[in-house]
Amino acid sequence: MDRPLRLISADTIVGTPIDALARTVEALLVVASQPLTVDELVAATEDDPERVETALGLLRERYAEGRSGIVLERVSGGYAFRASREAAEACGRLFERPVERGLSQAALETLAIVAYMGPVSRPEIARVRGVAADSAVASLVERGLVAEAGRESGPGGAVRYRVTPLFERVFGLDTLAELPRLDDLGGETDAIRERLLAVAEARAS
Amino acid sequence: MPSAVRDLELDLDAFEGPFDLLLTLILKDQLEPAEIDIASIVVAFVEHLTARDRIDLDACGEFLVLIAALLEIKARQLFPEEDAELSELEPEEAAEELARRLAEYRRMKEAATWLRERLADGRERFFRLGPAPLAPRSERRLAPQDPVLLADALRGLAVPPPKVSLSHMALRFPPVAQFLERFRAVLRRRRVFDFDGEVAGLSRVEQAVAFLALLELRKSGEIALAQAAPFAPIRVSRDETERTHAWTVRSA
Numbered sequence: 471m472d473r474p475l476r477l478i479s480a481d482t483i484v485g486t487p488i489d490a491l492a493r494t495v496e497a498l499l500v501v502a503s504q505p506l507t508v509d510e511l512v513a514a515t516e517d518d519p520e521r522v523e524t525a526l527g528l529l530r531e532r533y534a535e536g537r538s539g540i541v542l543e544r545v546s547g548g549y550a551f552r553a554s555r556e557a558a559e560a561c562g563r564l565f566e567r568p569v570e571r572g573l574s575q576a577a578l579e580t581l582a583i584v585a586y587m588g589p590v591s592r593p594e595i596a597r598v599r600g601v602a603a604d605s606a607v608a609s610l611v612e613r614g615l616v617a618e619a620g621r622e623s624g625p626g627g628a629v630r631y632r633v634t635p636l637f638e639r640v641f642g643l644d645t646l647a648e649l650p651r652l653d654d655l656g657g658e659t660d661a662i663r664e665r666l667l668a669v670a671e672a673r674a675s
Numbered sequence: 676m677p678s679a680v681r682d683l684e685l686d687l688d689a690f691e692g693p694f695d696l697l698l699t700l701i702l703k704d705q706l707e708p709a710e711i712d713i714a715s716i717v718v719a720f721v722e723h724l725t726a727r728d729r730i731d732l733d734a735c736g737e738f739l740v741l742i743a744a745l746l747e748i749k750a751r752q753l754f755p756e757e758d759a760e761l762s763e764l765e766p767e768e769a770a771e772e773l774a775r776r777l778a779e780y781r782r783m784k785e786a787a788t789w790l791r792e793r794l795a796d797g798r799e800r801f802f803r804l805g806p807a808p809l810a811p812r813s814e815r816r817l818a819p820q821d822p823v824l825l826a827d828a829l830r831g832l833a834v835p836p837p838k839v840s841l842s843h844m845a846l847r848f849p850p851v852a853q854f855l856e857r858f859r860a861v862l863r864r865r866r867v868f869d870f871d872g873e874v875a876g877l878s879r880v881e882q883a884v885a886f887l888a889l890l891e892l893r894k895s896g897e898i899a900l901a902q903a904a905p906f907a908p909i910r911v912s913r914d915e916t917e918r919t920h921a922w923t924v925r926s927a
Binding site: 503550551552553558561562565567569570573574581582586596597598599601636640641642649650652 | 688689707709710711712753776779780782783784786787788789790791793794800801802803804
């Protein structure tokens with residue numbers, strides 16, 4: 471064999487070297503104003519999904535918290551850059567965050583109901599909260615945290631709402647499955663029931 | 676009469692102003708009772724009371740009556756269709772149902788707290804936001820093409836298409852007169868003939884024109900027509916009687 475012996479790294483076997491692909495992915499993420507999914511990155515780079523994942527792995531290492539002013543994070547089902555914690559204070563002096571600014575308790579409760587129970591209609595939200603949810607829902611829709619998602623079945627069914635990808639992004643969630651389990655939250659049904667029964671008995675006697 | 680209750684200043688999510696006005700608006704249906712957080716009204720009143728030296732029993736009584744009425748209006752509005760359903764429940768079942776709802780609400784309150792903490796923790800989360808003008812994705816990818824082939828294909832398209840011949844569309848009608856003469860000639864030779872036999876072998880259009888000629892001859896009284904049954908052969912004969920009759924009339 472007269473062919474010279476060469477060291478071939480696994481990265482260079484298919485198409486371009488992985489570093490070049492990582493640079494392209496990096497550029498796409500910088501230009502994007504919303505998280506990009508692996509599928510979108512594959513379509514844009516016209517490259518292999520596995521190689522794109524590898525490139526993302528390299529970038530996550532490079533843009534880990536504490537290593538750079540920007541951080542690459544997995545959020546809302548895709549990948550996106552954000553400012554590092556270090557730089558956040560300075561960002562706060564220059565930039566406003568209108569989406570999450572001044573969310574009232576009513577809005578947060580409504581948001582929680584939509585996130586956990588969505589798609590859910592306003593009457594259903596009112597049933598849980600005991601207070602009409604119209605203004606809270608309207609403000610959440612305006613902020614882009616909640617969006618309409620069809621109607622309840624039947625004629626004149628109420629509009630249903632679900633949380634948006636922006637919600638996941640603002641709260642730093644990859645998917646809604648990352649919300650804490652409801653069972654772990656305030657599961658004191660028994661205690662409440664006992665208290666109610668005690669009151670009822672006191673009134674009966 | 677000035678009243679400590681009616682002049683109570685409120686600052687709620689859905690309303691800001693005196694309690695008196697709030698009640699008026701609700702009674703006039705200009706404000707949704709469901710939007711009003713009644714607990715905050717109670718808190719406002721209690722704060723109002725503590726700011727004074729002595730307890731105003733009249734004010735307390737009035738407040739209790741008003742706030743109870745408000746609660747009832749709100750409760751009825753929130754669960755209009757459930758009145759019957761709930762009243763049928765045994766006290767224990769009702770307590771159970773109420774406990775279930777309270778627990779559900781409490782869980783949602785906890786979830787809201789979790790979201791708030793997450794937000795406070797995320798004070799460090801700054802990211803680019805804006806409408807993402809993603810390029811429209813082409814649905815179909817075409818295989819790479821040879822420009823010369825494409826040019827040839829285009830050149831083929833640039834040639835004006837051959838004119839489409841419509842000649843087959845025109846129907847040729849032979850003149851009716853042609854068949855008038857023909858039938859008269861036949862009748863000169865024979866007294867009776869069969870229409871179907873006579874036009875057999877002609878085209879559809881010619882047969883139709885021949886039939887029109889037949890009707891013409893019948894109209895002018897030159898022939899008589901007979902057909903045993905629908906679709907049976909049409910027999911054509913010289914109309915002797917008619918003609919004789921006409922002659923008689925004319926010669927009279």
